[in-house]
Amino acid sequence: xxxxxxxxxxxxxxxxxxxxxxxxxxxxxxxxxxxxxxxxxxxxxxxxxxxxxxxxxxxxxxxxxxxxxxxxxxxxxxxxxxxxxxxxxxxxxxxxxxxxxxxxxxxxxxxxxxxxxxxxxxxxxxxxxxxxxxxxxxxxxxxxxxxxxxxxxxxxxxxxxxxxxxxxxxxxxxxxxxxxxxxxxxxxxxxxxxxxxxxxxxxxxxxxxxxxxxxxxxxxxxxxxxxxxxxxxxxxxxxxxxxxxxxxxxxxxxxxxxxxxxxxxxxxxxxxxxxxxxxxxxxxxxxxxxxxxxxxxxxxxxxxxxxxxxxxxxxxxxxxxxxxxxxxxxxxxxxxxxxxxxxxxxxxxxxxxxxxxxxxxxxxxxxxxxxxxxxxxxxxxxxxxxxxxxxxxxxxxxxxxxxxxxxxxxxxxxxxxxxxxxxxxxxxxxxxxxxxxxxxxxxxxxxxxxxxxxxxxxxxxxxxxxxxxxxxxxxxxxxxxxxxxx
Amino acid sequence: xxxxxxxxxxxxxxxxxxxxxxxxxxxxxxxxxxxxxxxxxxxxxxxxxxxxxxxxxxxxxxxxxxxxxxxxxxxxxxxxxxxxxxxxxxxxxxxxxxxxx
Numbered sequence: 230x231x232x233x234x235x236x237x238x239x240x241x242x243x244x245x246x247x248x249x250x251x252x253x254x255x256x257x258x259x260x261x262x263x264x265x266x267x268x269x270x271x272x273x274x275x276x277x278x279x280x281x282x283x284x285x286x287x288x289x290x291x292x293x294x295x296x297x298x299x300x301x302x303x304x305x306x307x308x309x310x311x312x313x314x315x316x317x318x319x320x321x322x323x324x325x326x327x328x329x330x331x332x333x334x335x336x337x338x339x340x341x342x343x344x345x346x347x348x349x350x351x352x353x354x355x356x357x358x359x360x361x362x363x364x365x366x367x368x369x370x371x372x373x374x375x376x377x378x379x380x381x382x383x384x385x386x387x388x389x390x391x392x393x394x395x396x397x398x399x400x401x402x403x404x405x406x407x408x409x410x411x412x413x414x415x416x417x418x419x420x421x422x423x424x425x426x427x428x429x430x431x432x433x434x435x436x437x438x439x440x441x442x443x444x445x446x447x448x449x450x451x452x453x454x455x456x457x458x459x460x461x462x463x464x465x466x467x468x469x470x471x472x473x474x475x476x477x478x479x480x481x482x483x484x485x486x487x488x489x490x491x492x493x494x495x496x497x498x499x500x501x502x503x504x505x506x507x508x509x510x511x512x513x514x515x516x517x518x519x520x521x522x523x524x525x526x527x528x529x530x531x532x533x534x535x536x537x538x539x540x541x542x543x544x545x546x547x548x549x550x551x552x553x554x555x556x557x558x559x560x561x562x563x564x565x566x567x568x569x570x571x572x573x574x575x576x577x578x579x580x581x582x583x584x585x586x587x588x589x590x591x592x593x594x595x596x597x598x599x600x601x602x603x604x605x606x607x608x609x610x611x612x613x614x615x616x617x618x619x620x621x622x623x624x625x626x627x628x629x630x631x632x633x634x635x636x637x638x639x640x641x642x643x644x645x646x647x648x649x650x651x652x653x654x655x656x657x658x659x660x661x662x663x664x665x666x667x668x669x670x671x672x673x674x675x676x677x678x679x680x681x682x683x684x685x686x687x688x689x690x691x692x693x694x695x696x697x698x699x700x701x702x703x704x705x706x707x708x709x710x711x712x713x714x715x
Numbered sequence: 716x717x718x719x720x721x722x723x724x725x726x727x728x729x730x731x732x733x734x735x736x737x738x739x740x741x742x743x744x745x746x747x748x749x750x751x752x753x754x755x756x757x758x759x760x761x762x763x764x765x766x767x768x769x770x771x772x773x774x775x776x777x778x779x780x781x782x783x784x785x786x787x788x789x790x791x792x793x794x795x796x797x798x799x800x801x802x803x804x805x806x807x808x809x810x811x812x813x814x815x816x
Contacts, residue, residue: 329793555809611760
């Protein structure tokens with residue numbers, strides 16, 4: 230196995246033991262980005278010079294000062310602030326914006342010894358499920374370059390799948406970590422709402438957004454979450470409870486744990502390959518001694534409608550800050566204030582962002598607020614109640630991550646509703662604030678990866694990580710890599 | 716859901732400070748209508764007596780303790796560095812075009 234094929238867990242052990250230097254590790258990945266990424270478009274901005282300098286500084290550190298991620302390179306979705314590097318959010322309106330501070334997750338990665346490799350492509354302001362909504366480039370799926378990598382964290386998923394980075398940070402508002410992870414054959418974890426600080430994350434829908442890791446194995450996700458999670462006084466929504474040692478619990482007994490299987494999981498509109506992989510996953514868990522039982526989540530058929538009403542309302546409010554005054558683009562500088570703002574936003578935002586701002590404005594406007602916004606908030610409570618009832622009987626819920634494998638580039642760009650329906654299985658975890666872990670569980674006939682996800686109780690990442698890890702100990706889907714990474 | 720007309724889309728665009736072309740308005744109108752037609756299904760759900768959820772963890776009783784900090788002066792971001800990101804600034808202030816036409 231060459232260096233760039235290794236997992237975070239394996240790299241960190243070798244780096245801490247001094248068997249590998251941080252500089253040679255970072256170089257292995259920056260060289261790979263340089264040679265492979267032009268055909269994939271995963272990175273918006275590689276940070277080769279900064280990463281190299283940091284790796285050299287880490288090599289000069291005293292052995293006793295090496296952190297848990299000493300010298301491990303990590304790619305970062307371009308919606309998370311890294312001081313001194315552009316943070317575009319995939320948008321023209323922030324094309325030249327350079328944050329003056331690090332996000333808390335970046336501070337934590339740095340404190341643990343990690344090296345930020347570069348910023349990855351995404352759907353503009355994380356709005357999309359294919360990364361085609363980036364204002365700058367289309368990212369290709371490393372398994373088949375005619376297919377989308379998923380979204381909105383498509384650049385991060387493609388980077389990990391192509392082994393251009395051993396791990397990446399993504400963000401998940403309605404599935405934006407898990408859906409691209411599934412479509413690219415990697416692991417993606419959306420932590421419990423509040424588990425990870427969002428200070429320095431550019432906001433999309435504040436009651437739903439979470440930052441989380443994307444990587445090759447569940448073991449790596451556990452290790453990374455230990456670094457990322459924990460209280461942050463700079464984020465008022467961040468949970469104060471202590472962070473468990475997820476890695477240490479990975480091998481604990483899973484026999485007798487109870488897994489809920491929603492009756493809708495293999496229903497209408499689900500691709501045969503997804504159904505087959507899901508059924509196989511159920512049997513594999515049963516072979517580990519896990520007990521499965523059918524559960525009903527009756528309100529979840531309304532989740533897509535509920536989610537898009539609430540997420541767009543929050544987005545229309547959050548994105549009001551881009552008005553050509555404090556940062557980013559300004560168009561119509563010679564016109565009056567209101568016209569300048571309207572022209573800046575017209576020129577700076579792409580079609581999907583405009584569409585969602587308009588929908589959110591509609592949902593919040595007088596006359597429609599009760600019928601749409603507040604109704605959706607009540608439906609959100611019903612969906613939460615469904616899961617609350619389920620979690621009285623089961624320890625986690627197993628679902629497909631996506632209804633189909635990766636679709637062709639261009640297939641859904643002109644049909645927003647069909648794109649939104651790709652999120653049908655992922656958005657419930659965001660609406661209820663629960664943790665959810667997607668991992669590879671099979672392949673379609675034409676060789677595209679398929680994922681399944683585990684949804685856990687609030688703040689019980691430990692259980693879904695343990696289940697996911699032991700699934701991977703008994704399967705090899707996560708060991709397969711696309712041709713360009715063999 | 717009644718059909719959205721162009722006047723309503725124009726009004727939404729104005730509320731959202733978005734200058735839209737005629738073509739954009741026409742295509743957004745159709746797409747918004749298609750989504751709202753799809754979203755109509757939630758109206759059929761009985762939500763009598765169901766409280767709205769704004770923050771999931773608050774409703775689940777998991778969080779909600781006050782996160783207010785003591786009101787003490789402390790270091791904040793460097794003003795010059797922040798203003799360097801502005802399209803126009805002078806004398807330590809953000810500059811905007813004239814407010815009255």
